[in-house]
Every structure is written in C-alpha cells, then in structure tokens.
Amino acid sequence: MVEVNNLKKVFKLSKKDMKKEKTKQREKVAVDGLSFVAEPGQIFGLLGPNGAGKTTTLRCISTLIKPSSGDIAVEGIKVSYDPEEVRKKICFLTNELKLDTHFTPSYTIEYFGRLHGMTKGEIFKRKEELFKRFGVTDFENMAIGELSTGMKQKLSIAVSLVHDPRVIIFDEPTNGLDIITAKSVTDYLLEMKDMGKTVIISTHIMNVAEKLCDKVAIILDGKLNIEGTPEGICRQTGEQNLEEAFYKLYFKHGFGGVENV
Amino acid sequence: MFEMIGVIIKKELKRVFTDKRLIFTTLILPPVMLVVLYGIIGMGASGMMEDIESHTSRIALIDVPKEVEEAIKATGSQVKIIDKEDMENAKEEIKAGELDVMIEFDPEFIQKATNYTEMPPPYVNTYHNSSEDYSSTAYYMVRDILMQYENYLLGVRMGDESYASVFDIDENNPENIIVDDKKASGRLLSMLLPMLITIFLFAGAMSLGPDSIAGEKERGTMATLLMTPVKREVIAFGKVISLGILAFLSALSSFLGIVIALPLLAESFSGEMGMNLSDYINYGATDYMMILGILISMEVIFVGMISAASVVAKNVKEAGTYLMPIYFMVMIAAFSNMYSTQTPSLIEYAIPVYGSIVALKGVLSFELPLMGLALNIGISLMVGIGLVYLIKALFENENVMFNQ
Numbered sequence: 001m002v003e004v005n006n007l008k009k010v011f012k013l014s015k016k017d018m019k020k021e022k023t024k025q026r027e028k029v030a031v032d033g034l035s036f037v038a039e040p041g042q043i044f045g046l047l048g049p050n051g052a053g054k055t056t057t058l059r060c061i062s063t064l065i066k067p068s069s070g071d072i073a074v075e076g077i078k079v080s081y082d083p084e085e086v087r088k089k090i091c092f093l094t095n096e097l098k099l100d101t102h103f104t105p106s107y108t109i110e111y112f113g114r115l116h117g118m119t120k121g122e123i124f125k126r127k128e129e130l131f132k133r134f135g136v137t138d139f140e141n142m143a144i145g146e147l148s149t150g151m152k153q154k155l156s157i158a159v160s161l162v163h164d165p166r167v168i169i170f171d172e173p174t175n176g177l178d179i180i181t182a183k184s185v186t187d188y189l190l191e192m193k194d195m196g197k198t199v200i201i202s203t204h205i206m207n208v209a210e211k212l213c214d215k216v217a218i219i220l221d222g223k224l225n226i227e228g229t230p231e232g233i234c235r236q237t238g239e240q241n242l243e244e245a246f247y248k249l250y251f252k253h254g255f256g257g258v259e260n261v
Numbered sequence: 262m263f264e265m266i267g268v269i270i271k272k273e274l275k276r277v278f279t280d281k282r283l284i285f286t287t288l289i290l291p292p293v294m295l296v297v298l299y300g301i302i303g304m305g306a307s308g309m310m311e312d313i314e315s316h317t318s319r320i321a322l323i324d325v326p327k328e329v330e331e332a333i334k335a336t337g338s339q340v341k342i343i344d345k346e347d348m349e350n351a352k353e354e355i356k357a358g359e360l361d362v363m364i365e366f367d368p369e370f371i372q373k374a375t376n377y378t379e380m381p382p383p384y385v386n387t388y389h390n391s392s393e394d395y396s397s398t399a400y401y402m403v404r405d406i407l408m409q410y411e412n413y414l415l416g417v418r419m420g421d422e423s424y425a426s427v428f429d430i431d432e433n434n435p436e437n438i439i440v441d442d443k444k445a446s447g448r449l450l451s452m453l454l455p456m457l458i459t460i461f462l463f464a465g466a467m468s469l470g471p472d473s474i475a476g477e478k479e480r481g482t483m484a485t486l487l488m489t490p491v492k493r494e495v496i497a498f499g500k501v502i503s504l505g506i507l508a509f510l511s512a513l514s515s516f517l518g519i520v521i522a523l524p525l526l527a528e529s530f531s532g533e534m535g536m537n538l539s540d541y542i543n544y545g546a547t548d549y550m551m552i553l554g555i556l557i558s559m560e561v562i563f564v565g566m567i568s569a570a571s572v573v574a575k576n577v578k579e580a581g582t583y584l585m586p587i588y589f590m591v592m593i594a595a596f597s598n599m600y601s602t603q604t605p606s607l608i609e610y611a612i613p614v615y616g617s618i619v620a621l622k623g624v625l626s627f628e629l630p631l632m633g634l635a636l637n638i639g640i641s642l643m644v645g646i647g648l649v650y651l652i653k654a655l656f657e658n659e660n661v662m663f664n665q
Contacts, residue, residue: 012660064487065659087490097488098481102280114268115489160488 565648
C-alpha cells in the first residue's frame with residue numbers, strides 16, 4: 001500500500017530555468033497538496049498532461065527526491081524516515097533509468113540482486129524466472145548494447161523486479177514501446193495486480209488507463225482534480241469514456257483557449 | 262555497508278577490465294607512448310652526437326704558422342689555405358654552414374712573437390658560426406690547439422717548454438670530485454619523477470573518473486543505481502575507492518614506462534648525466550614505502566577532486582570542462598617544483614598536492630625530514646576525507662543528482 005498525504009514539492013529555479021519556463025518566479029510548485037491511497041491488488045493510475053507533476057510524485061514515492069512537505073508511506077514506512085527500507089519494498093521503472101550497455105543481462109541482474117542484499121541462490125532462482133517470463137534467456141550472455149530497444153525495456157523491467165517488490169511504480173509504462181512489447185508489459189502489470197501487489201502507473205494515454213487501472217487520479221497543475229474508478233469519473237462528468245472526461249475536466253480547470261479551436 | 266562497497270568496487274573494476282578499449286587507453290598506451298617517445302628522443306640525441314663526432318671539420322687558414330697547420334691537420338680536419346682577399350667569401354661560407362672555422366694570423370706573427378720586447382703582440386682572429394653544431398665543435402678544437410701553441414711559444418721564450426707550466430690542476434688527484442653516488446643519481450630522478458608521476462596520477466584518474474560518475478548520470482544508469490536500497494554514501498565510497506584503485510594502476514603502468522624509458526633517454530647523454538638501471542636500486546624498502554604513502558595520500562585528493570567535479574557535472578563533457586583548470590593547477594604545482602634547489606621549509610609539506618611533490622622529491626634525493634612526511638600525509642588525508650564528505654553530500658543532493 002502507498003499512502004500519499006498532502007504532498008508538496010517545490011523546485012528552486014535557476015536563471016536558466018526561469019528563462020525556459022518563461023516565468024519571473026524563483027520557485028515552481030510541481031506538486032501541490034496531493035493526497036491519494038494506492039491499495040494492494042489494484043492498479044492505480046496517475047493521469048495528467050505533461051508537466052502536471054506525475055513524474056515528480058512518482059519520484060517522491062520512490063525516494064529519488066524528497067518531498068518539500070507532506071507525508072508518503074510505502075507499506076507503512078515513511079519515505080522521509082527510512083528511504084533505504086522503502087526502496088527494498090518498491091521498484092521504480094521509467095525510461096530515464098537505464099542499464100550499462102557494456103554488461104550482459106545476466107551480470108546486470110546479478111549485480112542489482114547483490115545490491116538488494118540477495119544471496120546468489122536467490123538471485124539465480126529469480127533470474128531464471130524473470131528471464132523466462134520476459135524472453136531474455138536466449139540473450140542473457142550478450143552485451144546489453146547489442147539488444148533491441150524492446151528487449152532492453154523488457155530487461156529493465158526484469159532487473160527492477162529482481163527483489164520481488166511489494167510495490168511496483170511505472171512511469172509511462174508503454175511509452176516508446178512497440179505494440180507487442182507494450183502488450184507484454186501491460187499483461188505483466190495485470191499479473192502483478194492479481195498477485196496482490198500495489199501497482200502505480202502514470203500515463204497521459206487515456207486508453208491505457210481505462211483498460212488497466214482500477215482507480216485513477218487526474219492531476220492538473222500539481223493538484224488532484226478528481227479521484228475514482230474510470231467508470232465513476234465518467235459517470236461524474238457525464239462522459240462516455242475517460243478521454244472525454246479528461247478533456248472536460250481539463251478545460252473546466254481553466255486551461256481554456258484550446259477548447260474553442 | 263562494506264559488503265555493498267565491495268560489490269560496487271567489483272563492478273567498477275569489471276567495467277574497466279572487460280573493456281579492451283579502456284584497458285588500452287588507460288593501462289597500455291601511456292607506458293608504451295613513454296618508451297617510444299623517450300626512445301626516439303634518446304636515439305635522436307645520440308645520433309646527433311655521433312654525427313658531430315664523425316664529421317670532418319672544414320677549416321680555412323690565413324697566414325697560419327706551419328706548427329699550427331700541422332696540429333690542425335693531425336686532428337683529421339680538412340684544411341684550406343686561403344688569402345686575405347678571400348676572407349669575405351669564407352665568412353659567407355661559414356654563415357651558410359659550408360665552412361666550420363676560419364683562423365687568421367697576423368702576417369708578421371713570427372716576427373712579433375719572437376721580438377716581443379720591441380714589438381706589440383701579434384693578433385690571431387678566429388671566425389665560427391655559433392648556430393651550427395659542426396662549427397662550434399670545430400671552434401673548441403681550434404681554441405685548444407691555439408692555447409697549446411701559446412704554451413709552446415712561452416716555453417721557447419723561457420728556454421724550456423716545461424717552464425711555461427706554472428702549476429698543475431688535479432694532475433695527480435683522483436679524488437677531485439667528492440660526491441655521494443646515491444645522492445647524485447637521486448638528483449636527476451628527484452627532478453623528473455615527482456613531476457611525471459604526479460601528472461600521470463592525475464591524468465589516470467581524469468581519464469576514468471568523469472565516465473564513472475558523470476557518464477553514469479548522462480546515460481541514466483546512475484538513477485538505476487540510486488533506486489537500490491544501498492545508501493548514497495555507499496555508492497559514493499564505492500565509486501571513489503574503485504576510481505582510486507584504477508588511477509593507481511594507471512599511474513603504476515606509466516611509472517613502469519618511465520623506468521624503462523629513462524635509461525633509454527639517459528643513454529644518449531654520456532658523462533655527468535649518464536645513468537643506468539642500478540641507480541634505481543639505491544632506494545631501499547623504506548624509501549619505497551614513503552613514496553607509496555605520499556602517492557596514495559595525494560591520490561586521495563586527486564580522486565576526491567575529480568569525483569566531486571564529476572558529480573556536479575551534468576555529463577562527461579561538462580566534467581571535462583571543470584577538470585581542465587584543476588589539471589592545470591596540478592601541472593603548475595608539479596613544474597614549479599622541478600628546478601627548485603632550496604631545502605623546503607616544513608610548511609611547504611603541508612600544502613596539498615604541492616607538498617606531496619616536495620615530499621616525493623625529498624624521498625628521491627634522500628633528504629625528506631620525517632616531520633615533513635608526517636605533515637604531508639596527514640594533511641593530504643584530511644583534505645581527502647573532506648572531499649569524500651563533500652561527495653557524499655553531493656550524492657544526497659537531489660538537485661545535483663537529477664540536474665540533467
């Protein structure tokens with residue numbers, strides 16, 4: 001279970017950033033008072049346009065960055081109190097996280113297994129299982145640099161799951177993947193959900209969210225706009241599908257201008 | 262904690278030792294380059310000397326007495342007797358390097374030299390080209406002959422040649438050079454080695470550090486590492502220690518290159534600069550231990566500086582930009598010490614990096630005070646530990662670690 005309570009993250013902007021963001025403010029509030037709970041055995045989706053604060057929220061949960069205020073608890077452990085213990089319980093996957101292309105998949109999974117404090121026997125068993133599941137076995141002794149993009153992505157997933165985490169966090173899971181690889185990833189997430197794990201994904205592709213998520217939270221401008229099941233949100237907004245519901249909420253929030261185009 | 266540091270160090274070493282390109286550029290190329298470079302310089306220098314020695318000097322003579330002419334001919338030089346009118350032509354030839362030396366004697370030389378009580382002393386003019394090696398060598402030879410001739414004439418005046426010699430310098434004194442052989446051989450080494458080793462040590466760490474830290478940030482592999490339950494400081498220590506080991510190996514291979522290359526270079530300089538491998542054996546186990554202590558403590562500073570710059574940098578290129586001024590400073594420290602002859606004051610040993618070079622020089626010339634050694638290693642380690650804590654703080658700073 002992941003509990004996010006009144007999360008706020010403020011970034012200080014450098015002069016270069018201020019120019020890039022076209023603002024005169026020295027700070028940017030990326031996430032502003034966000035609260036939600038992701039339950040075990042469910043897939044929780046964070047939806048929102050680019051820059052809404054989805055990735056920042058996931059990074060805070062994953063202990064890569066520290067919240068400015070508010071609390072996050074992963075499996076009952078506060079991220080600010082014991083980030084190492086939190087990292088034992090989670091895996092965080094994003095396109096920004098890469099593997100050293102010089103090494104083989106086999107060595108890489110062993111290395112990360114060791115860093116998770118696993119014994120050689122445990123790593124070997126888990127490696128067999130994950131490589132078989134993601135079809136990496138035939139390539140396990142090739143250099144990662146020689147693998148296809150899809151295979152690299154599958155390997156990244158396998159490596160991040162080596163310690164059998166209770167919580168799986170996936171930033172834009174199908175981004176940049178071909179349709180076959182995307183399917184194998186979403187299938188795996190459903191499998192994880194059935195195993196009782198807590199899964200959190202972020203996406204701006206509403207179809208993915210509708211098909212996968214048990215619960216979604218729409219974030220606009222760092223704030224939670226609406227939270228509920230995809231059906232519930234459609235009902236509340238009076239729309240047929242999540243995509244329409246999202247547009248309605250988006251324009252209602254004040255991102256007008258485009259609506260009339 | 263130590264187990265995890267070990268896991269990271271092992272991976273970092275494996276990264277380098279399984280990469281043929283990295284092994285070649287950091288461990289094989291530097292010593293090979295040194296040997297080849299010094300070999301070429303040595304061969305060139307000895308070739309030049311052999312060439313000068315085998316060259317037949319071309320000397321033009323004007324009104325030169327028979328005795329002098331004979332003496333010059335006896336050296337195997339090619340002699341050309343010319344008239345006073347041809348002097349200008351001969352000067353042009355000297356300028357062009359076609360003639361080495363011209364000697365012009367007073368036309369009334371014998372007369373003036375014999376009637377020295379009544380007549381002024383005769384003149385003897387020599388002409389040579391100081392920018393030509395052949396000409397300079399021939400000039401020294403001619404001067405020796407003229408001095409001998411002067412002595413001979415003095416002897417004639419006094420009635421016996423032996424009267425011309427007033428005193429002998431070191432004729433029967435085999436001990437005229439009193440030198441501690443150990444220190445003499447140490448002098449050359451203490452001038453060159455600290456400078457070379459310091460630069461190699463820094464260059465070795467610089468060729469690997471940015472890739473190991475800034476490169477991992479750039480490629481996105483650092484974030485994967487930061488997602489493991491390992492503490493940030495463990496990752497920082499693992500990276501710094503492995504970089505230290507690799508930089509040391511790289512410096513060691515360069516050092517081996519010097520050990521092979523220096524005799525090649527020295528072979529070409531005969532006499533006072535001459536050196537052979539046995540000179541190195543003059544250093545005892547304690548000396549080597551001191552060298553090792555100084556090098557390791559200095560390396561802690563280097564690796565610390567390089568790692569800190571690499572953590573702050575967004576990518577390898579930026580790390581390189583930060584490191585260039587640091588490299589420059591290290592080079593200044595290394596070169597400024599090369600020609601210093603004064604005994605350093607104790608406080609100089611306490612200056613980071615510079616003090617280590619002073620101390621290395623001290624060990625190699627057998628003049629390092631124990632207090633200086635302790636001060637140098639102590640201060641270097643303190644600075645190094647400070648840098649490691651800075652790196653740890655940087656690793657924990659999300660603005661630095663995620664500044665892509």
